[in-house]
Amino acid sequence: MTLSLNATVAAAAHETAEQLYAHIDISKLNWLEQQWVAWYLWIGNPIIATGLMSFLLHELVYFGRCVPWIIIDAIPYFQKWKIQPDKIPTAKEQWECTKGVLSSHFAIELPAIWFFHPMADALGLEMHQVPFPSWRIMLPQIAFFFVFEDFFHFWAHRALHTPVLYKHIHKLHHKYSAPFGLAAEYAHPAETFILGTGTLAGPLLWCYFRRDVHIVTVYIWITLRLFQAIDAHSGYDFPWSLRNILPFWSGAEHHDFHHMSFTNNYSTSFRWWDFIFGTDQKYREYRNRLAANKAVMKNKTKAEQNAAERKLLEEVEAEGHLAEAVAEGSAATGKTLKVQ
Ligand SMILES: [Zn+2]
Numbered sequence: 058m059t060l061s062l063n064a065t066v067a068a069a070a071h072e073t074a075e076q077l078y079a080h081i082d083i084s085k086l087n088w089l090e091q092q093w094v095a096w097y098l099w100i101g102n103p104i105i106a107t108g109l110m111s112f113l114l115h116e117l118v119y120f121g122r123c124v125p126w127i128i129i130d131a132i133p134y135f136q137k138w139k140i141q142p143d144k145i146p147t148a149k150e151q152w153e154c155t156k157g158v159l160s161s162h163f164a165i166e167l168p169a170i171w172f173f174h175p176m177a178d179a180l181g182l183e184m185h186q187v188p189f190p191s192w193r194i195m196l197p198q199i200a201f202f203f204v205f206e207d208f209f210h211f212w213a214h215r216a217l218h219t220p221v222l223y224k225h226i227h228k229l230h231h232k233y234s235a236p237f238g239l240a241a242e243y244a245h246p247a248e249t250f251i252l253g254t255g256t257l258a259g260p261l262l263w264c265y266f267r268r269d270v271h272i273v274t275v276y277i278w279i280t281l282r283l284f285q286a287i288d289a290h291s292g293y294d295f296p297w298s299l300r301n302i303l304p305f306w307s308g309a310e311h312h313d314f315h316h317m318s319f320t321n322n323y324s325t326s327f328r329w330w331d332f333i334f335g336t337d338q339k340y341r342e343y344r345n346r347l348a349a350n351k352a353v354m355k356n357k358t359k360a361e362q363n364a365a366e367r368k369l370l371e372e373v374e375a376e377g378h379l380a381e382a383v384a385e386g387s388a389a390t391g392k393t394l395k396v397q
């Protein structure tokens with residue numbers, strides 16, 4: 058292809074946007090591809106154009122996906138599907154969390170996006186290029202990114218629960234024992250870096266071995282990954298939630314338990330690694346207890362059923378606080394990080 062970027066950043070930076078598209082017939086492109094070209098031509102520098110677009114996309118998708126959850130939290134009707142029904146986050150908590158997430162986006166993700174460009178460029182990731190790849194090329198790549206990230210995250214997350222890493226890094230993300238959408242990326246900078254590696258290493262590896270990845274595929278993947286992470290932290294399990302359609306999909310019901318109990322359920326998208334490695338035993342026991350409780354309380358009033366369910370929730374949460382204190386090496390202190 059005559060459009061390939063020079064391998065080094067310096068060379069790419071000196072190539073004007075007009076030169077990049079010198080041999081392309083714009084009229085043959087679809088609408089989106091034409092906007093893509095227009096963006097690169099307008100910004101004029103491919104490195105800045107890619108970096109800015111990546112950052113804006115991330116902010117737009119992240120906060121855009123959080124808005125429906127903020128609205129749902131404000132409407133009592135939805136409370137019946139809240140996994141920990143008494144733990145609706147307050148506006149103050151959501152604002153504090155937003156500030157934390159924003160500062161990490163600017164301090165960590167913005168420079169990371171900047172450094173990602175030369176690495177991606179050297180590995181041959183297509184960025185300014187048009188036309189975009191077809192769905193037949195994108196789909197297997199996105200499927201691989203999902204499976205790779207989930208596997209990476211499972212082990213990295215387990216490592217983050219070892220005492221030293223927990224105390225100094227992962228504890229921040231566990232501030233919320235009843236998470237909400239905005240808390241998905243509320244984490245220590247080192248955690249953002251470690252777990253972000255799992256999201257970006259899939260595309261870079263595929264690029265290294267196959268060399269046919271376009272950044273638009275990476276953007277679709279990151280959008281889906283953000284939806285997955287925010288929804289998993291939403292705190293709601295609806296009858297129409299994806300995990301009820303795909304039984305191996307983790308969803309909020311799976312990850313909420315991790316925050317509540319501090320243990321079990323380390324993966325992101327899929328349930329299979331926790332099942333295979335037995336790190337979902339407590340979670341499955343808890344589900345069995347919930348089901349048994351439902352059967353026993355069948356003929357009781359709704360208020361009595363809810364009270365019994367809440368008792369079970371409190372037991373798990375108390376066990377979680379103890380487990381966290383043990384991991385921190387300070388079993389006596391307990392924890393005071395409840396979201397009320
Ligand atoms: Zn954790």
Ligand SMILES: [Zn+2]
Nearest residue numbers: 230290312316
């Ligand atoms: Zn989490």
